[in-house]
Amino acid sequence: MGKQSYTIVEGGGVTTPKGFKAGGLHCGLKKTERHDLGVILCEVPAAAAAVYTTNLFQAAPLQVTREALGAGGVLRAVIVNSGNANACTGAQGDADARAMQSNAAEALDVSKDEVAVASTGVIGELLKMDRVNAGIEKLPGKLRSDLQGSDDFCQAILTTDLVKKTSCVAVEIDGRQVTIAGAAKGSGMIHPNMATMLGFVTTDAKIGSGLLQEVLREVTNLSFNMITVDGDTSTNDMLVAMASGLADNSELTRSHPDFAAFVDGLRHVCTELAKAIARDGEGATKLIETTVVGADSDEAAQAIAKTIIGSSLVKSAVYGADANWGRIIAAVGRAGQPVNVGTVDIRLGDILVLEQSRPIPFDEEIALEYLKGDTVAIHVNLNMGSGQATAWGCDLTYDYVRINAAYRT
Amino acid sequence: MGKQSYTIVEGGGVTTPKGFKAGGLHCGLKKTERHDLGVILCEVPAAAAAVYTTNLFQAAPLQVTREALGAGGVLRAVIVNSGNANACTGAQGDADARAMQSNAAEALDVSKDEVAVASTGVIGELLKMDRVNAGIEKLPGKLRSDLQGSDDFCQAILTTDLVKKTSCVAVEIDGRQVTIAGAAKGSGMIHPNMATMLGFVTTDAKIGSGLLQEVLREVTNLSFNMITVDGDTSTNDMLVAMASGLADNSELTRSHPDFAAFVDGLRHVCTELAKAIARDGEGATKLIETTVVGADSDEAAQAIAKTIIGSSLVKSAVYGADANWGRIIAAVGRAGQPVNVGTVDIRLGDILVLEQSRPIPFDEEIALEYLKGDTVAIHVNLNMGSGQATAWGCDLTYDYVRINAAYRT
Numbered sequence: 106m107g108k109q110s111y112t113i114v115e116g117g118g119v120t121t122p123k124g125f126k127a128g129g130l131h132c133g134l135k136k137t138e139r140h141d142l143g144v145i146l147c148e149v150p151a152a153a154a155a156v157y158t159t160n161l162f163q164a165a166p167l168q169v170t171r172e173a174l175g176a177g178g179v180l181r182a183v184i185v186n187s188g189n190a191n192a193c194t195g196a197q198g199d200a201d202a203r204a205m206q207s208n209a210a211e212a213l214d215v216s217k218d219e220v221a222v223a224s225t226g227v228i229g230e231l232l233k234m235d236r237v238n239a240g241i242e243k244l245p246g247k248l249r250s251d252l253q254g255s256d257d258f259c260q261a262i263l264t265t266d267l268v269k270k271t272s273c274v275a276v277e278i279d280g281r282q283v284t285i286a287g288a289a290k291g292s293g294m295i296h297p298n299m300a301t302m303l304g305f306v307t308t309d310a311k312i313g314s315g316l317l318q319e320v321l322r323e324v325t326n327l328s329f330n331m332i333t334v335d336g337d338t339s340t341n342d343m344l345v346a347m348a349s350g351l352a353d354n355s356e357l358t359r360s361h362p363d364f365a366a367f368v369d370g371l372r373h374v375c376t377e378l379a380k381a382i383a384r385d386g387e388g389a390t391k392l393i394e395t396t397v398v399g400a401d402s403d404e405a406a407q408a409i410a411k412t413i414i415g416s417s418l419v420k421s422a423v424y425g426a427d428a429n430w431g432r433i434i435a436a437v438g439r440a441g442q443p444v445n446v447g448t449v450d451i452r453l454g455d456i457l458v459l460e461q462s463r464p465i466p467f468d469e470e471i472a473l474e475y476l477k478g479d480t481v482a483i484h485v486n487l488n489m490g491s492g493q494a495t496a497w498g499c500d501l502t503y504d505y506v507r508i509n510a511a512y513r514t
Numbered sequence: 515m516g517k518q519s520y521t522i523v524e525g526g527g528v529t530t531p532k533g534f535k536a537g538g539l540h541c542g543l544k545k546t547e548r549h550d551l552g553v554i555l556c557e558v559p560a561a562a563a564a565v566y567t568t569n570l571f572q573a574a575p576l577q578v579t580r581e582a583l584g585a586g587g588v589l590r591a592v593i594v595n596s597g598n599a600n601a602c603t604g605a606q607g608d609a610d611a612r613a614m615q616s617n618a619a620e621a622l623d624v625s626k627d628e629v630a631v632a633s634t635g636v637i638g639e640l641l642k643m644d645r646v647n648a649g650i651e652k653l654p655g656k657l658r659s660d661l662q663g664s665d666d667f668c669q670a671i672l673t674t675d676l677v678k679k680t681s682c683v684a685v686e687i688d689g690r691q692v693t694i695a696g697a698a699k700g701s702g703m704i705h706p707n708m709a710t711m712l713g714f715v716t717t718d719a720k721i722g723s724g725l726l727q728e729v730l731r732e733v734t735n736l737s738f739n740m741i742t743v744d745g746d747t748s749t750n751d752m753l754v755a756m757a758s759g760l761a762d763n764s765e766l767t768r769s770h771p772d773f774a775a776f777v778d779g780l781r782h783v784c785t786e787l788a789k790a791i792a793r794d795g796e797g798a799t800k801l802i803e804t805t806v807v808g809a810d811s812d813e814a815a816q817a818i819a820k821t822i823i824g825s826s827l828v829k830s831a832v833y834g835a836d837a838n839w840g841r842i843i844a845a846v847g848r849a850g851q852p853v854n855v856g857t858v859d860i861r862l863g864d865i866l867v868l869e870q871s872r873p874i875p876f877d878e879e880i881a882l883e884y885l886k887g888d889t890v891a892i893h894v895n896l897n898m899g900s901g902q903a904t905a906w907g908c909d910l911t912y913d914y915v916r917i918n919a920a921y922r923t
Contacts, residue, residue, distance in 0.1 A: 435749050
């Protein structure tokens, strides 16, 4: 990647890029008093793009959003509820998602074709539309262009998440400052494929929706698609990006001299959000970062990294601070990718535990200390080629089981 | 399958078929006083076959067993230790597996080419060969042809298993009684592909090793390969079958009138062992049986059934007795198989919860009672074709995490 081409904007959020307001409130879908309805509004038509879950059972809002984006690649707003996924809800669910779209459009004074809809929560229950509609009416009064607006929105999209997830960077394009920000939620049923749980990116860059779609997909494959909490791909995964163009740079193309800087910045935002989701995985106490290098191809490295990060045995061992590298190599061996069984190196942080597939004696006390930290890095070198990848996940704990043994009740 | 072509032999074990003795003892590989070294001996050369893990990192004993079987498809004995997998142990591990083979051959007075070797336990540590060798010298004195011999062997192959796993049936071939028996171990790192953890089948049927190999693979695909505990495929999975021929039937061929009865009997033994492994999955409180019918093909049904049974969210919900069918349909939708999203029926036991992909109101109290049982059946009908499959797994509990957070220590 060379030198870092972006600056991190501490405390920035989805309202930092020029032209965006956001807000959130409690409409009554969650049992607690926490926000459960949120909105992002752009003051001008924003070039927009989205990626969606690959699960065959896609929730009603995804189809509504797909149609909105299909009408011209432009969005003014996205309306989101938490507490109910509006998935597997049949014709009524479809009608409810469309009602959310049109009611939000009316309240925000935009066209309904310019409103995306997203939902997250329990599957298979109908939305309490009276509460949603009452909330939508109050939303315009909650819109703010400051960080409180971003914060309220971040809160409104959470379910079992413990922390709000946001990231913001600035990049220089044509000598102008362009900002890129994102918000996300996700904690369980996390094994994204094409998109994550829910993610929202705002930017004031000037970029066409076609190119934004291409870049969003490329960056998603290296960020949201490289995390797993539990191997379960949701019915509601969706990532939406909106570009206001108000930074007034000359429109980005692949040959624009600052195009790479924009992609790097977007990748940073998406990777930070993805890592935040992994760290906040249901019941998690640690972030696990697995890097695989020396593979036959990047695709092989990705598959192996995701197999390691998805292994319940590896995740349990990390929870217990047990330097059980046997489970790591067993995961490497079942990933379905080319591996030379005699040339594998494994490190836990800086601690070499396997070299050329042979166990290396290591200090168990030092390993224990390292594994007790809140971030555990697993490095695998296959010593075959130049393919590499990084994936993120979390440990498997008692609390994951507790949370998921009684989610509906 | 038509009418049942076999009779269950209650209390039968690997010593029930004519010609087999077995035994076990504690040699010192396990920290507790439980048996950790076992042997099965056939008084005549037995036609033999085996299937192995597909993990690229195969433990040393697998190569030794593969070579023994390659030398003529005949075995007299199989020697097994628990407490140490002898996997990822390099040249010393290979030498140790070969020493187990030749020392057992000497002690049992058979050719070393007629001895299979299997190991299970921790990965990456060298065997304490002084203890193993001392145990092997005592093994001949522990051989018994009664059920105590079978019992001692079953005990000797266990690791985190809580219960011994055995099954036995009788089938009539040429008017003679033929018995088929099996023993197995397995509790964690269970996601077999081509073979299970460790399984041992004995029979007194007369059958050539080539046909026995074919049948063993076919039956394995419908039994051991249809279970999962945690999605992790071991480095040591192995299933060995030995046929003494002492029932003195005319040699089995595919056109033999009782061939189907033999296969049915073998399938019953392997399925019972596979289900016992799933029920005894690490930390498990329940057996989950998932049946998928109406799929495009049997292969599609198998993939979907295994995706459901492998879902951490489904497993956690079953532990919590939560009728969370949304997680089941989400698993159906991410299995990578053809599914008509409008025609899916789901039942929990006899309780219909989804029909033509629409939620059906059901009595939560009755569902709770059903889900509190020790066996939970999930039925999915895709209403597309005639493909079907059944898979077995277990619930995900606090104890799975507890057991695996500190396995090595």
